[in-house]
Every structure is written in structure tokens, then in C-alpha cells.
Amino acid sequence: MIDQTGNRNSDELQIFHDVAKALTSSLDLDTVLQTILEKIAAYFKPEMWSLILLDEETQDLYYALAAGKESEAVNALRLTSGDSLARWVVEHGEALVIEDATSDGRIDPSSCSGFSSQSCSVVCIPIRTSGKILGLMELVNGDMNILRRNEMLLHALADYAAIAIENARAVQRIQELSITDDCTGVYNARHMITVLAEEVRRSERFGYEFSMLFIDLDHFKKINDNYGHLQGSKLLGQFGRSLRKNLRLVDAAFRYGGDEFAVLLPQTGKDAAIQVAHRLTRIFRDTQWMLDDARSVSLSASIGIATYPQDGANSHAIVQRADELMYQAKEAGGNSIAVAGSGVVGRESQSGLAS
Numbered sequence: 575m576i577d578q579t580g581n582r583n584s585d586e587l588q589i590f591h592d593v594a595k596a597l598t599s600s601l602d603l604d605t606v607l608q609t610i611l612e613k614i615a616a617y618f619k620p621e622m623w624s625l626i627l628l629d630e631e632t633q634d635l636y637y638a639l640a641a642g643k644e645s646e647a648v649n650a651l652r653l654t655s656g657d658s659l660a661r662w663v664v665e666h667g668e669a670l671v672i673e674d675a676t677s678d679g680r681i682d683p684s685s686c687s688g689f690s691s692q693s694c695s696v697v698c699i700p701i702r703t704s705g706k707i708l709g710l711m712e713l714v715n716g717d718m719n720i721l722r723r724n725e726m727l728l729h730a731l732a733d734y735a736a737i738a739i740e741n742a743r744a745v746q747r748i749q750e751l752s753i754t755d756d757c758t759g760v761y762n763a764r765h766m767i768t769v770l771a772e773e774v775r776r777s778e779r780f781g782y783e784f785s786m787l788f789i790d791l792d793h794f795k796k797i798n799d800n801y802g803h804l805q806g807s808k809l810l811g812q813f814g815r816s817l818r819k820n821l822r823l824v825d826a827a828f829r830y831g832g833d834e835f836a837v838l839l840p841q842t843g844k845d846a847a848i849q850v851a852h853r854l855t856r857i858f859r860d861t862q863w864m865l866d867d868a869r870s871v872s873l874s875a876s877i878g879i880a881t882y883p884q885d886g887a888n889s890h891a892i893v894q895r896a897d898e899l900m901y902q903a904k905e906a907g908g909n910s911i912a913v914a915g916s917g918v919v920g921r922e923s924q925s926g927l928a929s
Contacts, residue, residue: 603742607639610731610738611711615641617724620716625701625735626660627709635660635709642714663698663710670698671725673718697721699728703736711735755829757807758814766828766836770889773840777882784840785847787854788878788896791833792908797871805865812863813873820857821850834900836893844881848919851877851911859909876903877911885914 607625614623622642626635635658663670675694697713711732713721721728753765761769770786777784791813798806810833817827817835826838837854839847855875862870878899886892895914903910906918913919 603738604639606738606742607735610735611639611641614711614713614728614731617727618713618716618720620697620713622714623716624712625709626712627701627739628664628707635664638709659696659698660710660712663700664707667700667702667707669700669725669729670696671718671722672696695721697725697728699725699732701732701736701739703740708736708739755814758810758817758829758835760814760817760827760829760835763828763830766826766830766838766893767889769826769828770838770893773838774882774889774892777841782841783843783881783883784838785842785844785879785881786892786896787837787839787847787851788830788880788893788900789835789837789854789875790877790900790904792874792876792904794833794873797873801865801871808866809863809871809873813858816857816861817854820854836896842881844879844884844913844915847879847881848911848913851879855909855911874909876900876906876908878903879911879913881914 611623611625614620620642622640624640625638627638628635659670659672659675673695675696695715695718697716699711701708701710711728713728753761755762773784776782794806797809810829813835814827814829817837821827821837824840828836828838830836837850839850842850855877858873858875861873863873864870878896878901880886880892880895880899882892885895899912899914903912903918906912911919
């Protein structure tokens with residue numbers, strides 16, 4: 575008995591050592607979590623083990639990692655609604671150790687049918703940090719004797735998982751801050767240089783076109799003069815959110831500076847880019863841009879369009895050409911679109927400054 579206890583303690587120390595080493599040697603979340611789950615698999619021997627995380631924005635639960643029997647069926651699965659053991663654990667913040675889930679009132683018996691025709695044991699351990707639930711670890715059909723005897727080890731591994739998740743999210747937030755404009759929420763000009771250079775390399779390699787829209791808000795100085803720079807900044811924030819909302823996921827919007835913006839349209843030729851520009855100018859014109867005192871103002875924009883490779887052989891040339899065309903659109907009276915090779919191709923009707 576002493577030998578068995580000694581061996582068990584030695585195994586636990588080795589687990590802690592390996593997980594701690596993974597935490598201190600890698601900022602990659604998948605690497606650390608994979609190490610934790612591998613140790614769980616070797617020690618507790620479940621038929622399936624998984625990490626279920628809570629989406630901070632949607633509050634959905636999703637399988638971030640899963641391994642073992644039937645794991646392919648649940649990898650990346652989202653639990654958007656309905657009752658489940660995972661949801662119960664997240665809502666109550668308590669661990670569950672159930673020897674036969676088929677007889678437990680908190681779970682649908684059919685959900686265990688893939689593991690066993692007779693019974694299905696489930697252990698769920700919440701992953702939390704600073705009182706906040708991040709998700710849970712779930713073990714199905716493990717050795718219940720080992721699980722009950724070493725539940726504290728599972729809680730410790732859940733704490734390690736929480737540290738890894740928080741570290742990864744902190745790094746992600748720092749990275750996002752370094753490439754995002756604080757005022758508008760779109761990417762900043764420094765990141766535009768990096769993204770555009772990569773898009774040139776990709777398009778050159780595969781023979782793609784891409785287009786660049788250069789956008790300048792018309793008469794925005796009047797907004798700042800009439801309502802103050804704080805209101806102007808808030809309107810720029812609204813404008814940035816509108817840009818992101820009305821572009822494809824593959825497109826990228828950037829704040830170039832002041833009230834100037836740029837939009838990268840990958841794998842998009844000139845004709846399609848003109849259609850996007852017309853759609854955006856109509857959205858800008860028709861949107862009620864709100865001030866703090868519930869008054870609305872109207873905004874319009876001048877847009878220049880350049881397309882790779884016909885209008886420039888590198889990223890600098892494309893930006894410069896689109897910028898020149900934007901000024902051509904402004905000289906035409908604003909609220910206009912100017913295109914390389916065609917000049918001004920359209921001008922939207924424009925409403926007044928404020929209402």
C-alpha cells in the first residue's frame with residue numbers, strides 16, 4: 575500500500591512538473607492545453623476527454639479540444655442552447671462526478687449512447703479564474719476509483735488550464751492593441767503596411783488582383799469646428815464600426831490618419847471595387863450619424879480606387895495612386911468616386927450637414 579501511494583505521488587509530481595514546464599516554455603494555448611489533456615488521459619484513462627470553453631461574446635459553449643472515442647464528432651461543436659451538464663457546470667460553478675449519467679436528471683440519456691450501451695460516467699471540472707468561469711474539463715467513462723481518489727489533482731490541472739487560457743487571451747489583447755486604432759476600432763496605418771505587402775506577395779504568386787479604396791470624409795473639419803473634437807472622435811468611431819460591418823470578412827479596413835481611411839479588397843478587380851465603393855457611399859449618405867445630444871449629422875466621403883497590378887507594382891505605388899484619386903474625387907465636389915484609368919465615375923446626392 576505504501577509503495578502504491580508512493581508511486582501515485584510520484585506520478586502526480588511528474589504531471590505537475592510537465593504541465594508547469596509547458597506553461598513556462600510556451601505561450602501557445604493549444605500546446606499547453608494539449609499537454610494537460612495528455613496527462614489526464616494517461617493518468618485517468620477516460621474513453622473521451624475534452625476542453626469546453628465559454629465564448630465571452632456569445633456565451634455559447636464550444637469544444638476547444640477533444641480526444642478519444644467519438645471525439646471527431648464534437649471537435650469545434652458549439653453548444654448554443656438547451657440544457658447540458660456543461661451548461662450546468664458553467665452556471666453553477668461546481669464540479670460534477672456522475673457514475674451513471676443515463677440515470678441523472680440533468681442529462682439526456684441519448685447523449686451517452688455513443689459511449690456505452692449500459693452506462694456512462696462523466697466528470698466535469700470547472701475552469702475558473704478570479705471568480706469567472708472560463709469553461710470546463712470533461713472526462714467520459716474514466717476509471718471512477720482513480721477519479722474519486724484524485725479529484726483534487728483534476729482541480730489543480732483545471733487551475734493550470736485557467737492560467738494558460740488567461741495568458742493566451744492577454745497576449746492576444748496586446749497583439750490586437752498594437753495593430754488596432756483606438757478611436758475607430760479598425761486597423762492602424764502601421765498594420766496596413768504589413769498586410770498590404772503580404773497581399774502583394776500573395777497576389778503576385780497566384781496571379782490575383784486586389785483593389786484598394788482610399789476614403790476621405792468630406793468637410794469633416796466642419797464637424798469638429800461646429801460640435802467639438804470629442805464629438806468628431808465619436809463620429810469617427812461610428813464610421814469605423816460601419817466600415818467593418820459592411821465589408822466581407824476577408825476585407826480589411828484601416829485608419830490612415832485623421833479622417834482618412836483605406837480598405838483592402840483581396841481578389842477583387844476594378845469593376846467589383848467600384849460596386850463596393852458605390853454601396854459604401856450610399857450607406858454613408860443614408861446613415862444617421864448620431865451626436866451625444868440625439869442630433870444627427872450627415873457624412874459623405876470621397877473615394878479613390880486603384881487595383882493591383884495594373885495601377886501599381888508594389889504596395890507603396892497602390893496606396894499612392896489610390897490617394898491621388900481620392901483627391902481627384904474631392905476636387906470634383908466630394909461625395910464622389912474616382913478610379914484609375916477612368917477618372918470620376920459617380921457622384922451620390924448629398925444631404926445637409928446637420929438635422
